Amino acid sequence: MDSVVCVKRVPDTETKVQVGPDGRRIQASGVNHVLNPYDEYAVEACLQAREKAGSGEVTVLSLGPAEAAQTIRQALAMGADRGVLLKTDPACDYYMDPLSVAHALAARLKTMRLDLLWFGKLAIDDQSYAVGPAVATLLGLPCVTEVAEFAALPGRATATRVVEGDRVRMEVDLPAVFCASKGLNEPRFASLKGIMSAKKKPLETVDLAQGTARVEVVALELPPARQAGRWIGKGVEAVPELVRRLREEAKVL
Amino acid sequence: MSLDFALSDEQQALGEAIATMTKRFAGRREEFIQMILKEHRFPEELWQALCEVGLLGCLVPEEYGGNGMGLLAMAMGLEQLARRGLGNALLVLGAMDACCIVRCGNEEQKRRLLPRLASGEDKYCFAVTEPNAGSNTFRIETLARKEGATYRLSGEKTFITGADVADRMLLVARTTSAAECEAQGLPKAFGLSLFIVDTKARGIDLKPIPTHGIEGMIQYTVHLDGVEVAQEDLIGEPDQGAMALFNSLNPERILAAASALGMTDYLLERSCEYARGRVLFGQKPIAAYQAIQHPLARIKAQSEAVRLVTYKAAWAFDQGHHPGQVGPFANMAKYLAAEMAVDACDRAIQTHGGYGFSEEYGIIYLWTTARLLRTAPISQEMVLNFIGEHVLELPRSY
Numbered sequence: 001m002d003s004v005v006c007v008k009r010v011p012d013t014e015t016k017v018q019v020g021p022d023g024r025r026i027q028a029s030g031v032n033h034v035l036n037p038y039d040e041y042a043v044e045a046c047l048q049a050r051e052k053a054g055s056g057e058v059t060v061l062s063l064g065p066a067e068a069a070q071t072i073r074q075a076l077a078m079g080a081d082r083g084v085l086l087k088t089d090p091a092c093d094y095y096m097d098p099l100s101v102a103h104a105l106a107a108r109l110k111t112m113r114l115d116l117l118w119f120g121k122l123a124i125d126d127q128s129y130a131v132g133p134a135v136a137t138l139l140g141l142p143c144v145t146e147v148a149e150f151a152a153l154p155g156r157a158t159a160t161r162v163v164e165g166d167r168v169r170m171e172v173d174l175p176a177v178f179c180a181s182k183g184l185n186e187p188r189f190a191s192l193k194g195i196m197s198a199k200k201k202p203l204e205t206v207d208l209a210q211g212t213a214r215v216e217v218v219a220l221e222l223p224p225a226r227q228a229g230r231w232i233g234k235g236v237e238a239v240p241e242l243v244r245r246l247r248e249e250a251k252v253l
Numbered sequence: 254m255s256l257d258f259a260l261s262d263e264q265q266a267l268g269e270a271i272a273t274m275t276k277r278f279a280g281r282r283e284e285f286i287q288m289i290l291k292e293h294r295f296p297e298e299l300w301q302a303l304c305e306v307g308l309l310g311c312l313v314p315e316e317y318g319g320n321g322m323g324l325l326a327m328a329m330g331l332e333q334l335a336r337r338g339l340g341n342a343l344l345v346l347g348a349m350d351a352c353c354i355v356r357c358g359n360e361e362q363k364r365r366l367l368p369r370l371a372s373g374e375d376k377y378c379f380a381v382t383e384p385n386a387g388s389n390t391f392r393i394e395t396l397a398r399k400e401g402a403t404y405r406l407s408g409e410k411t412f413i414t415g416a417d418v419a420d421r422m423l424l425v426a427r428t429t430s431a432a433e434c435e436a437q438g439l440p441k442a443f444g445l446s447l448f449i450v451d452t453k454a455r456g457i458d459l460k461p462i463p464t465h466g467i468e469g470m471i472q473y474t475v476h477l478d479g480v481e482v483a484q485e486d487l488i489g490e491p492d493q494g495a496m497a498l499f500n501s502l503n504p505e506r507i508l509a510a511a512s513a514l515g516m517t518d519y520l521l522e523r524s525c526e527y528a529r530g531r532v533l534f535g536q537k538p539i540a541a542y543q544a545i546q547h548p549l550a551r552i553k554a555q556s557e558a559v560r561l562v563t564y565k566a567a568w569a570f571d572q573g574h575h576p577g578q579v580g581p582f583a584n585m586a587k588y589l590a591a592e593m594a595v596d597a598c599d600r601a602i603q604t605h606g607g608y609g610f611s612e613e614y615g616i617i618y619l620w621t622t623a624r625l626l627r628t629a630p631i632s633q634e635m636v637l638n639f640i641g642e643h644v645l646e647l648p649r650s651y
Contacts, residue, residue, distance in 0.1 A: 190270040192307040192320040
């Protein structure tokens, strides 16, 4: 069972993001980066599939700056076998829209042998939800998104999607693309032993030939600061007024 | 000529691994911090996660189930934990025990004990202090008498951290009493032996000591009344345990310094965050006042210096330098880190004003933890004695 998992280096969710001086991207300094949390579920799914099948390789593919090698190493430390980095050019620092990313990944993926192709369902930095399905389209592979349960069989796999109000179980022929949702599994931690052995695992870096931007980020703004709370009243008497305001002002009821 | 301060890829990965691991518990961070500092308990889920990451395996070679990354890696890991407000004394104690077993244990003992220590399946504490022997270890009175293939241990240990949660303890006892040593003209360092003792063994009685400051653990008085310990659980040669014991004190001091560094970062971050949001006069937050800002900036500068000494000490240990060469840096790191942590906590309280004392903000809990570092694992005065005597080559002062 050979798998490829596509991962992205994203700002740590615990980082307080600041808008950079150009007003179009986040301030790079002082930002910790991590393996996109949804991709952790995808990596774990590949490792479990390999363990269950008793053979096969897990390849980690990432598109990003040179530092993304560190993110690939994190997945290697979890237990993946090899890594490929499609390195972006720092001199060509424009926003790559999801389809451009998908084209670049697909070009490489076409050369790779795989049964399973995993993505996190979204990257927490731009939340486009798009790259996984776009790659599946470009490769002409079936795709299941929002995967919350998964089992691989020889040549086939079952995947359960959790959608609003119900769960849909699907069977799909392999190779296929899967996008991991939260709760799919409990990703293992990268152990120190894993970190040491990750050092010896192959990591290929390929310079990415970049085109020109098709989608431009015009402005980046922080969400408005949260307003201070208001006292509506105390005790049971306050409830009708609270309900009224939730309905009329907040419009959440 | 080059001097490289860059972190290696593995060291960076270690930081990220701890970050990823603690992030998994991000929603429960406050609950964990309260548990550690207020209830003196350590969350078992977090312990299991630390084991899975393998922080306990740093000082255990790969052939015995560890990862062999060394003390610097462990110090960095501990620092990363502490900077998220998550301290754990048992990690330090386990590291000391690992040091002793790695250096002095025989092959059978290493194979039997180290894999379970490294994986965290067996928790280890450390028992040396006695009511009449604190800074002067040679005065310990707990006696181990040989009876055939076993030893019988009797005596009393005190301030034993985590004796209730530990499965085993590395215990220092005399196999030759101080009186016998004196009578035979043997040096006072002679006669100390190291034993691995099951904390649930017959004849052991634990009494909690209500203390403040230890993170996630309770301290105990351990009474030993004829506790039977098999000969296989004597680590190293009988009567020759002093050297192994002293070798493990350097890592203890270095790891204490690393914890203090992380704690300082945590306090600085909390202070800055509070000061940025607190507006009292006009429109400016109190962070804009120099009286608030400068002390925090001073501590930040200090912390970079302390980090260098601490890493240097850990590096010297990992290089296999003689304990006598590691000692000066280990002691200096511990001294500077403890003073800094107390200072950082004092400034954090001052920055928070009245909230600095509130249980809700939790800063006040760290006050005893930071202050403890000036007394334990070794007092600042004993550190200065060491530096005076062994580094400056001045006359022994006590």
